[in-house]
Amino acid sequence: MAKKFDTSLADSQATLVDPATPDQFDFDMYADYEKSFHKRCRSFWQADSGVLVYRRVRVAEVFSYDSKEMKKSLEWQLGALMRSIDYKADIPNFLEPWYGIGTLAGAYGADYYWADGQAPITKPLFQSVTDALNHNPSPIALSSIGKHTLEMIEYFMDKTKGKLPVSFTDTQSPLNSACNIVNISNFMMDTVMSPEIVKRLLDQVADLLIEFTRKQIDLIGSNLASPGHGFASSREFDGIGISDDNVLMLSGDSYLDLAVPSLKKFGDSFGGTVFHSCGDWSDRVKFVKQIKGLKMVDGAFSDETDPKHNPAEPFNAFANTGIIVEARIVGNAEEVIQKVEKLWQPGMKLIIVTYCKTPKEQEIVYDQIHQICQ
Numbered sequence: 001m002a003k004k005f006d007t008s009l010a011d012s013q014a015t016l017v018d019p020a021t022p023d024q025f026d027f028d029m030y031a032d033y034e035k036s037f038h039k040r041c042r043s044f045w046q047a048d049s050g051v052l053v054y055r056r057v058r059v060a061e062v063f064s065y066d067s068k069e070m071k072k073s074l075e076w077q078l079g080a081l082m083r084s085i086d087y088k089a090d091i092p093n094f095l096e097p098w099y100g101i102g103t104l105a106g107a108y109g110a111d112y113y114w115a116d117g118q119a120p121i122t123k124p125l126f127q128s129v130t131d132a133l134n135h136n137p138s139p140i141a142l143s144s145i146g147k148h149t150l151e152m153i154e155y156f157m158d159k160t161k162g163k164l165p166v167s168f169t170d171t172q173s174p175l176n177s178a179c180n181i182v183n184i185s186n187f188m189m190d191t192v193m194s195p196e197i198v199k200r201l202l203d204q205v206a207d208l209l210i211e212f213t214r215k216q217i218d219l220i221g222s223n224l225a226s227p228g229h230g231f232a233s234s235r236e237f238d239g240i241g242i243s244d245d246n247v248l249m250l251s252g253d254s255y256l257d258l259a260v261p262s263l264k265k266f267g268d269s270f271g272g273t274v275f276h277s278c279g280d281w282s283d284r285v286k287f288v289k290q291i292k293g294l295k296m297v298d299g300a301f302s303d304e305t306d307p308k309h310n311p312a313e314p315f316n317a318f319a320n321t322g323i324i325v326e327a328r329i330v331g332n333a334e335e336v337i338q339k340v341e342k343l344w345q346p347g348m349k350l351i352i353v354t355y356c357k358t359p360k361e362q363e364i365v366y367d368q369i370h371q372i373c374q
Helices: 027-035 038-046 070-084 103-108 129-133 144-159 174-181 184-193 195-223 245-249 252-268 282-288 313-318 333-343 359-372
Strands: 050-055 240-243 273-276 294-300 324-329 349-354
Touching: 038 050, 050 359, 070 144, 103 144, 103 174, 103 195, 129 174, 129 184, 129 195, 144 195, 174 184, 174 195, 174 245, 174 252, 184 195, 184 245, 195 252, 240 252, 245 252, 245 282, 252 273, 252 282, 282 294, 282 313, 294 313, 313 324, 313 333, 324 333, 333 349, 333 359, 349 359
Parallel strands: 050 349, 240 273, 273 294, 294 324, 324 349
Antiparallel strands: none
16 A cells, blocks of 8 residues: 655655765765766667666755755755765766746846745746736846856855766746746636737746756856756756646647747757656646657656656556656655556656665665566
């Protein structure tokens, strides 16, 4: 019997770690460790099918109140890298200079609100899409949010001596981003009443996000781990991970017409689109599959990962497409293996993200996954 989602947890996907200062961290050791994975990651990325296992070590504080403190965030994450080495996997962990999901809103004049012990939020600035289009946005890099993000990347790069894999801040889709600045009820009404102006706003947002992402890449350089935040990432992968949770707010056809052009424009600028949505988006699979240049999709596949997770079977539709399915599965060994057995079939290309509590359990799960996916 699968465990139900524990609402008492701040972060069901988190792992407890001890923070480590840069002086305590062996950068050469981790650089060699990371390099040892390059060949298998490159081979998988180029293959038509196969499986990799990623044991994500996510620290809850990094994605809540300590995202504001770059020093603390780095120390937590260095501790996570040290902890990750104990777990058998195919993809190494990486650093994320993360600073919340309202990045784009900074271009329109928003700043973060920080509730005690929480991740930051922004509040909608406009009542309609027309109001947003009548505003002349500034580059994200000039906003307080954007400046902090870039300074955080520079800090990470400096303190890690340019030796560790680093990725983008959390990257939201043009659709998600627009719903951060426009009252979402009115935005959705505009998708029906005024679809052409919605497309104009999403295209404008895509341009702003592309510009800011390029500035991040300029700072990270060859250390870039793609596709980025929330995804198993490597210097050997490409594309950009984009959260598009509001896919669930539109019909499939409306999504393809209104949201996909700007999403594709954004993704194509960085080697292809890598798609994520929270919740159960399985009934949108046939539409998401139609995004040209799509590299990977991500979803939750257990109760402990997301109380409204995806059933496995609809994702078999990605078999023989070359599109990777990344499955996040919080649960014990039995739960993970049951899900993998449902996901795997010949022609599938899977990344299984595990959260096994002990290295021993991780080794058992790792070996069984590779036995199943042959």
